Every structure is written in C-alpha cells, then in structure tokens.
Amino acid sequence: MAKLQDEYKEQTPSRFVNEQFGDTNVYFQNAKSLLTKATGFIAAYDFTLNPYRGCQYGCSYCYAAAFSPNTQMRKDWGKWVIYKENAAKILGKELEKWYRKNPNQPPRIYMSSVTDPYQPLESKHQLTRSLLEVMLDYRPTLVIQTRSPIITRDIDYLQRFQRLRINMSITTGSEAVRKDFEPRSPSIKARFNAINKIKQSIDSSKGFIPKISITVTPLLPTLVNDEDDFIERLAIADRVVIQDFHKSDSRSLVASTRQEAEEFKHKYSWWYDQGKYNYIRFKEKLLSRLSGVEIKEGKDGFGYE
Ligand code: SF4
Numbered sequence: 137m138a139k140l141q142d143e144y145k146e147q148t149p150s151r152f153v154n155e156q157f158g159d160t161n162v163y164f165q166n167a168k169s170l171l172t173k174a175t176g177f178i179a180a181y182d183f184t185l186n187p188y189r190g191c192q193y194g195c196s197y198c199y200a201a202a203f204s205p206n207t208q209m210r211k212d213w214g215k216w217v218i219y220k221e222n223a224a225k226i227l228g229k230e231l232e233k234w235y236r237k238n239p240n241q242p243p244r245i246y247m248s249s250v251t252d253p254y255q256p257l258e259s260k261h262q263l264t265r266s267l268l269e270v271m272l273d274y275r276p277t278l279v280i281q282t283r284s285p286i287i288t289r290d291i292d293y294l295q296r297f298q299r300l301r302i303n304m305s306i307t308t309g310s311e312a313v314r315k316d317f318e319p320r321s322p323s324i325k326a327r328f329n330a331i332n333k334i335k336q337s338i339d340s341s342k343g344f345i346p347k348i349s350i351t352v353t354p355l356l357p358t359l360v361n362d363e364d365d366f367i368e369r370l371a372i373a374d375r376v377v378i379q380d381f382h383k384s385d386s387r388s389l390v391a392s393t394r395q396e397a398e399e400f401k402h403k404y405s406w407w408y409d410q411g412k413y414n415y416i417r418f419k420e421k422l423l424s425r426l427s428g429v430e431i432k433e434g435k436d437g438f439g440y441e
Contacts, residue, residue: 157257160192160217167220170227170267171234171245177435178246181279182234185227185247187263189218192255193283195318197354197381197397200250213394214320217257224266231274242299244277244440254284268293277440279303281351283321285330291337294346301347301440303377304331308356309366316400317356331372348372349437353379355415357407363418367425375430376422377437380415 155162171183178184191200194214204210220226234243247253253264268290271278278297280287283305287294294300306327308314314324331348338345350373358366370376381397401408408414422431 157217157260158192160215160257162257163216163218164221165189165218166222167226169230170220170223171230171243174244174246174249178249178438180439181244181246181277183243183245184249185245185267186249186251187220187223187247187253187267188251188255188257189220190216191251192217192257193252193318193321195321195397196394196400197317198394201394203250217251217255219257219261219263223263224270227267227270231270231276235274242275242277245271246279246281246438248281252282252284253280254282254286256284256286258284259286259289265290265293272296275299279438279440281305283318283327285322285326285333288330288333288337291334294334295338295342297346298344299440300344301349302331302334303349303351303438304373305351305353306370307352307354309358309362309369313356313358313404316403317397328369328372335372347374347440349375349377351377351379351437353377353434353437354381355379355418357404357414358418363421367421370422371426371429373429375432375437376426377432377434378415378419378422379434379437380412 153161154164170187171185174181174184190204190209190213191198192214198213201210201213204213209216231243247264247267253267258264272293275298277299279301280294281303287302294302304327306324307317309324311324314321331350334346335348350370352370355378381401419431419433422429
C-alpha cells in the first residue's frame, strides 16, 4: 500500500494562492526534505525526487491524486500545484549528507513518482532545471519520468549526466483516446518529437548517451487504424514498458486508478470487455515487431538497468 510521503504528513498547503498559471492555483511552500526513500515499484532506487506536489496534467487515471493534501484538492487534481521554493538548497544538503555516509556510492534517484517534473509551470520557474544543476555535482544515477517536451530545454544538462535514463510516458497511439484519458497533457506527436530531438541533439562524442524508455503505463486502447504506426514509432526507444491500470480500491488514500478513468473505460468497452486479451495481444505484437527493443512489464520496466 502506498503511503503519504513523509514530508507532507503534518502539512497542509498554505491557504494563500500565490500565483495563477492558466487555470492552475500555484502555492509556494518550503519543503522539509526533497529526497524520499523509494519504495514499491521503484524500490530499486534510493530516492524519489518530486520538485512539485500536484500536477497540471491531471490525467484521469493518475494514482498520485491519492496523495493530495485534502479531499477537495483530490477532486481538483490537475488544477493546483505546490511549488517547493527551497528545493535546490535542500537537495544540495541532502546529497552532501548522503555522501558523508556513502562516500563511494552515488545515489540512485527517480524523478518523479507523483508529479511531472516538466509540467507547464516548469517552463516559467525552472525548478527542475535548478535541481539538475545541483545533481550534476553529485553524479547520481538518474531516471527522469515525464510526458512533456519541455525536457528538451534541458538537453545541455542532460548531456552531462553519466547514468541517465529518460522515461517518456506515451500511453496510447490514438490522439482521440489521449484526449479522453489525459486531455491536459501534450500530444503524442509532441512527445515522440521530444525523444527524437533528445536523441539527435546528444553529442555521443562527449561520452554517455542517455537511455530512453517509453512507458506505456497504463496501456490505454489504441484504435485499430493507429496501432501499427504506434508500434513502429515505439522503436525509437531502447525499452518499452507496459502495464495495466492500478487496481481501484475504495480506501481514499490508496494509490489507484481514479474514478474518472474507470468511467472512460466504459466508452472503450471494445478494448476492456475482453479482460486481459487486448493487453496480451498488444504485448505479443511488441515482442514480435520490436526485436531491437527491450519489452518489459510493470515494476521490471522501471529499473535503471
Ligand atoms: S503526468 Fe503523471 S503525475 Fe501528472 S497527472 Fe499525469 S500521471 Fe499523474
């Protein structure tokens, strides 16, 4: 069972909205800590790192909504963000502390587990960029999980990491399906273009080339006419990860698929009414068509190696 993250247990966000960004209320808050012990599907890492709390993309299936500070904010998932003002300073201190205890062991960091580090607000505040700058001095193993082309802004920093995997979320090959399940997120095309740009821009003569995963998690329906093209485009990655929805649970603070997504599943009954059939069929297609790409499922796919 997922737990509320420690740094928020006793906190509620400021009642004052410091900024409006589009239709998002932005709160500013000092975090007590940045690095949180990694557990569950990312237990292979030492820490998760979430620059923001809340996420403007507000995907209908997002399990992270369960970690909202209160019931109203859970309902308003996607319309608020808490910006951790002191993040860079705290991160530097925490990494110093790690190295005092583990002088020869760079930390393994997963950014991010309950927010998107490159949501639209990042284009203005550059908080994630400031954290990359801090991390560069500490040589971590870093995984960046995002669905945003804004990541391409930071190619200059990405180029300088020595152990970096970029996980780009692309959950369907059909724009119509994306618009139902995650209407506030970037288009599928923009995400593929972002991967392409990263791959083209990284200078391999400078050393390490970031590993690229596409996380099709959860695997959403892809319309029949889009399927072959989608699978072909997935070949741009080193690894493709698939996973079904997190099972729903009635307890309010348990990470699971949101009710909103369950409702969309009815619209796509042609995909979901056959149990695991379409999931397995899609997986088999990936295995047979993408011979040069690692195909992994669920937790296995989220490790760095
Ligand atoms: S982008 Fe990720 S963290 Fe943000 S709402 Fe969507 S699934 Fe949740």
